[in-house]
Amino acid sequence: MTATSETILSLRHLQKSFGEHQVLRDISLDIKKGEIATIIGPSGGGKSTTLRCINLLEEPTSGEITFHGENVLASSYNRNIYRAKVGMVFQQFDLFENKNVLANCMVGQELVLKRAKEEARQIALQNLEKVGMAQYINARPSQLSGGQQQRVAIARAISMDPEILLFDEPTSALDPEMVGEVLSVMQNLANTGLTMIIVTHEMAFARDISDQIFFISDGIIAEQGKPDQLFNHPQNEKTTKFLSNFQNN
Amino acid sequence: MKSRYKWITAVMIAIISMTFGLNCNSNSVSAKKDSNVLKVAMEANYQPYNWTQTNAANGAVPIDGSQHTFANGYDVKIAKIIGKKMHRKVVVLKTEWDGLLPALTSGKADLIIAGMSPTAERAKAINFSQPYRRGTFVVITKPNSKFAHAKKLTDFKGAKLTAQQGTSHYGLIKELPGAKRQTAMRDFAAMRQSLISGTIDGYLAEDTEAISFKLVDPDIKAIPISKIPGFHVSKEESETSIGIAKPNKLLLKQVNQILATIPTATRNKMMTAAIKEQPKADDNKKGQSENWFISMWKQYGSMLVSGIGMTLLLASVGTIAGFFIGLAVGIIRTIPTPTTTGKKLLLKVSNWLLSVYIEVFRGTPMMVQAAVIYYGIAQFWHLNINRTIAALIIVSINTGAYLAEIIRGGIISTPAGQFEAASALGMTHNQRMWHIILPQAIKNCLPSITNEFIVNIKDTSVLSIISVSELFFVGTTVASQTFKFFPTYLTISAIYLILTFTITRIFNLIEKHLQGNKNYNLMANQVQVGTTNDMEVKK
Numbered sequence: 142m143t144a145t146s147e148t149i150l151s152l153r154h155l156q157k158s159f160g161e162h163q164v165l166r167d168i169s170l171d172i173k174k175g176e177i178a179t180i181i182g183p184s185g186g187g188k189s190t191t192l193r194c195i196n197l198l199e200e201p202t203s204g205e206i207t208f209h210g211e212n213v214l215a216s217s218y219n220r221n222i223y224r225a226k227v228g229m230v231f232q233q234f235d236l237f238e239n240k241n242v243l244a245n246c247m248v249g250q251e252l253v254l255k256r257a258k259e260e261a262r263q264i265a266l267q268n269l270e271k272v273g274m275a276q277y278i279n280a281r282p283s284q285l286s287g288g289q290q291q292r293v294a295i296a297r298a299i300s301m302d303p304e305i306l307l308f309d310e311p312t313s314a315l316d317p318e319m320v321g322e323v324l325s326v327m328q329n330l331a332n333t334g335l336t337m338i339i340v341t342h343e344m345a346f347a348r349d350i351s352d353q354i355f356f357i358s359d360g361i362i363a364e365q366g367k368p369d370q371l372f373n374h375p376q377n378e379k380t381t382k383f384l385s386n387f388q389n390n
Numbered sequence: 391m392k393s394r395y396k397w398i399t400a401v402m403i404a405i406i407s408m409t410f411g412l413n414c415n416s417n418s419v420s421a422k423k424d425s426n427v428l429k430v431a432m433e434a435n436y437q438p439y440n441w442t443q444t445n446a447a448n449g450a451v452p453i454d455g456s457q458h459t460f461a462n463g464y465d466v467k468i469a470k471i472i473g474k475k476m477h478r479k480v481v482v483l484k485t486e487w488d489g490l491l492p493a494l495t496s497g498k499a500d501l502i503i504a505g506m507s508p509t510a511e512r513a514k515a516i517n518f519s520q521p522y523r524r525g526t527f528v529v530i531t532k533p534n535s536k537f538a539h540a541k542k543l544t545d546f547k548g549a550k551l552t553a554q555q556g557t558s559h560y561g562l563i564k565e566l567p568g569a570k571r572q573t574a575m576r577d578f579a580a581m582r583q584s585l586i587s588g589t590i591d592g593y594l595a596e597d598t599e600a601i602s603f604k605l606v607d608p609d610i611k612a613i614p615i616s617k618i619p620g621f622h623v624s625k626e627e628s629e630t631s632i633g634i635a636k637p638n639k640l641l642l643k644q645v646n647q648i649l650a651t652i653p654t655a656t657r658n659k660m661m662t663a664a665i666k667e668q669p670k671a672d673d674n675k676k677g678q679s680e681n682w683f684i685s686m687w688k689q690y691g692s693m694l695v696s697g698i699g700m701t702l703l704l705a706s707v708g709t710i711a712g713f714f715i716g717l718a719v720g721i722i723r724t725i726p727t728p729t730t731t732g733k734k735l736l737l738k739v740s741n742w743l744l745s746v747y748i749e750v751f752r753g754t755p756m757m758v759q760a761a762v763i764y765y766g767i768a769q770f771w772h773l774n775i776n777r778t779i780a781a782l783i784i785v786s787i788n789t790g791a792y793l794a795e796i797i798r799g800g801i802i803s804t805p806a807g808q809f810e811a812a813s814a815l816g817m818t819h820n821q822r823m824w825h826i827i828l829p830q831a832i833k834n835c836l837p838s839i840t841n842e843f844i845v846n847i848k849d850t851s852v853l854s855i856i857s858v859s860e861l862f863f864v865g866t867t868v869a870s871q872t873f874k875f876f877p878t879y880l881t882i883s884a885i886y887l888i889l890t891f892t893i894t895r896i897f898n899l900i901e902k903h904l905q906g907n908k909n910y911n912l913m914a915n916q917v918q919v920g921t922t923n924d925m926e927v928k929k
Contacts, residue, residue: 220816224816228814235808235810239830239833249815253816253821294811
């Protein structure tokens with residue numbers, strides 16, 4: 142929670158359509174260095190699509206993405222280097238099934254960052270240690286539980302030394318008893334000053350961890366603000382209705 | 391005097407080449423070849439005209455492209471006389487019957503001396519010499535058959551008769567009024583077997599077959615039907631001539647001159663010698679103590695082993711090369727649509743070409759591909775490729791067409807999430823493919839690749855069409871020489887089964903190894919870590 146005033150990523154009037162269906166209608170937001178931003182909102186509202194557009198897994202239909210003031214969507218921009226700096230953790234973990242835990246955390250460093258094998262290995266080991274998976278370095282993804290896999294996926298992402306880390310519903314696919322271990326890893330990461338954008342349904346977690354919360358519904362940012370303001374004094378009717386689902390539970 | 395009339399493939403190739411006027415330079419082609427060697431095409435499987443043996447006894451001539459086999463027979467004896475007078479060394483090209491004409495028209499052989507009758511149809515494609523033998527026809531039956539004493543053509547009324555498939559002999563059965571013509575059979579061995587087992591009353595053949603058969607089994611009766619009044623047979627069907635490529639007028643003249651110097655008495659002597667020398671089924675009956683399998687193995691073992699070797703070579707090289715072809719095609723076909731128009735067009739064109747390749751090679755039998763490629767290349771480009779190399783190429787591109795689709799399927803079925811995860815790390819398309827997707831795709835395709843390997847072991851048998859001496863080709867040779875059809879093919883099928891079974895096991899082991907353990911054993915992989923703190927997260 143050491144947000145500075147420096148904006149490192151901004152989206153301007155981002156739109157995304159899949160055929161006839163317009164998922165993102167107008168998304169504009171700024172992320173400051175060291176900030177923890179959380180995106181909440183109803184399913185199908187465009188949360189994940191926003192995140193996937195930031196990492197260019199989806200090509201925005203129109204709009205602008207700037208990273209350190211540079212236009213990411215320009216054809217001359219090196220997207221692979223950008224992606225290495227903007228890491229992503231997926232809902233389904235998506236570990237490389239053909240590689241063991243350690244190799245999963247090394248392959249990106251070696252191929253994209255061109256780090257030497259030994260250096261990559263040391264960094265991977267440090268990060269696996271951080272997420273509590275150091276004793277599983279030789280395991281195959283299929284031999285691990287969901288929570289363990291997600292922790293490895295986080296270690297894989299932070300081994301690239303990203304400037305921003307994106308989390309796309311990182312706990313949604315987990316059994317309830319495994320959610321805690323992953324959230325705890327994320328909490329620790331947040332404390333290191335890493336910039337994070339999180340899409341989640343864990344409202345309590347979002348409230349505790351975030352500097353800023355975006356409520357996305359029907360392809361637009363319906364409301365944004367500090368956790369306290371958004372959770373306790375929502376201005377938008379939709380936000381109120383959405384949050385009531387969670388408070389009633 | 392073997393006069394098969396079903397020449398469709400061969401005659402068509404020959405006619406096509408003549409239509410395109412490509413034969414006009416065949417002269418130069420044959421001139422280019424080593425003039426000291428006289429290449430003679432024959433089946434080496436048609437006793438007593440020609441056969442295969444495993445040693446050089448009785449003046450046998452080596453068969454081209456094989457170390458263990460020699461050809462001998464009446465045709466070989468004639469070929470040797472011609473070779474001697476022309477001062478050229480005779481080499482036999484062992485070729486399937488249907489491959490004889492293409493071998494000649496494509497310039498792979500100088501002469502066909504294969505007991506072939508100069509039918510009008512064949513004469514359209516090639517030239518024939520003066521006959522080097524005139525034969526008579528017989529109906530071979532059992533002495534206790536009710537047709538054994540037939541004197542008139544009508545005496546065969548109700549007789550179940552057959553003859554060799556694709557020969558004019560089969561048509562001659564019509565000369566016997568009332569005879570029930572049965573389905574034509576592949577070769578003499580099959581007809582002999584049928585006669586002995588009683589499924590037919592007799593079969594129509596040349597006199598030489600009667601002599602040959604009697605040496606093996608004296609308990610048969612040959613009725614000389616050529617001598618019965620009213621039996622009509624055209625001269626061209628009772629004669630046997632040497633085939634020579636159309637443009638090669640000089641060779642035709644030389645052959646005719648040489649044939650004219652061989653008197654009938656000498657010819658008859660040579661035929662008698664050939665009949666006596668031909669491999670006999672009961673060669674091994676002399677030593678009753680020895681079992682058939684052992685004696686067959688003693689006599690043909692080296693042939694069978696080299697046949698197994700050839701089959702394994704074709705199947706393994708074909709599968710490996712086919713795998714790389716399939717991999718390349720599979721990768722190209724899964725490249726995502728590029729952004730620039732030029733690249734888009736290029737990809738579209740290459741994808742179209744590749745799908746044509748896959749459709750053509752998956753959609754036509756390998757046997758036909760082999761014939762078209764092997765004879766076609768020789769005919770139209772005058773490139774004489776070695777038949778083993780041709781076979782390897784054919785199996786490889788055929789396998790490639792199948793594996794391309796299998797590998798494409800493997801690539802597509804690798805979870806898209808991993809592809810995205812690799813993208814999110816900043817990997818390029820190539821890095822994603824080579825490091826993440828392909829290792830998994832190939833692993834998942836392994837059962838299908840094993841399958842393709844096994845199919846190849848069996849299906850390379852169709853390459854006997856271009857006379858590659860793989861296991862089936864060798865088996866056919868052994869069977870038709872020993873006349874032990876059932877035991878030989880049973881042995882061959884056992885060998886095939888052993889080969890495929892072994893390969894299945896090997897690949898199963900590889901698969902198992904790649905699959906790895908289902909559970910991760912912390913204790914075995916890592917130093918002492920308590921199960922309680924493995925869930926603990928560093929704070």
